[in-house]
Amino acid sequence: MNAPKANTAPHMQRLDLLALHEDVAPQIEALQLTRGKPLIVSDCDEVLMQFIAGxxxxxxTQGLWLDLKSFALTGNVKRRDTGEPVPAAEMPELLKSFFASSTHSLIPVQGAAAALKALRARAQIVVLTNVPFSERETRAQNLAAHGMAYPVIANKGLKGGAVKRLAELVEAPVIFLDDIPHNIASVAAAHAPTHRIHFIADPRLARLLPPSEHSHFHTTDWALAHDFISACLEKDGF
Ligand SMILES: [Mg+2]
Known part of the structure; x- marks a missing residue:
């Protein structure tokens, strides 16, 4: 959800896929990563936390509702009284208000904390999330309150550039999870060896789009994601 728009010019698209926002790079450089140990890079919304439900x-509370007819927010958020969709121009402000009011109270995806806990002896874990920079700390606190006290990077734009830099720092296998196909495609372009999981927690949402062609595995279930990650680590000798 909230996928950045793909640029139509091929050379521009390539740049977008690899871009690393200037406010994201310092967050990555500040992480205490262990060289040589595999890294799990997980999205948060709809992977670790229940974004749609929240x-x-x-x-x-705003007299609105989500008419989940396609894998998009714009056009599908409607007014209860008139049934009219919220105009696209008003969506960024609406989402900003949502994150400001609800980041601290989102409910975890079932099985996420247990799966990561089971994997953390074999892999380092970071959360790469397109939450507003102002909500980074609140997001980390909410995750920690639900047994997921992992470093949080507040990203902006596609995620390929950030994953590429993380891979350079760890020099070890990288596993990436996200619900948005654009992000998975950008990671495939930026760092092809990354094991890519297309994870969509909400089953209603999962039914709305096919598995990303750039993913190696597609699931709505953390027990299955755990087993896939475990097999990847074993295959890579960890
Ligand atoms: Mg997400």
């Missing part, structure tokens, strides 16, 4: 609770 958004629906917030929309309810």
């Amino acid at each position: 958004l629906e609770l917030y929309l309810e």
Whole structure:
């Protein structure tokens, strides 16, 4: 959800896929990563935390609702009274307000904390999330409160550039999880060896789009994601 728009010019698209935002790079450089140990890079919304469920609770307080007809927010958030969709121009502000009011209270995806806990002896874990920079700390606190006290990077734009830099720092296998196909495609372009999991927690959302062609595995279930990651680590000798 909230996928950045793909640029149509091929050379521009390549640049977008590899871009690393100037406010994201310092967050990555500040991480204490162990060279030679595999790294799991997980998205948060709809992978570790229930984004859609939380958004629906917030929309309810605003006289709005989510008519989940496609894998998009714009056009599908509607007014309860008139049934009219919220104009695209108003969506960024709406999402900003949602994150400001709800980041601290989102509910974890079932099995996420247990799966990561089981994997953390074999792999380092970081959360790479397109949350507003102002909500980074709140996001980290909410994750920690639910047994996922892992470093949080607040990203902006596609995720390939950030994953490429993380891979350079660890010099070890990287596993990436995200619900948005654009992010998976950008990681495939930026750092092809990354094991890429297309994970969508909300089953209603998962039904709305096919598995990303750039993913190696597609699931809505953390037990299955755990087993896939474990097999990747074993195959890579860890
Ligand atoms: Mg997400």
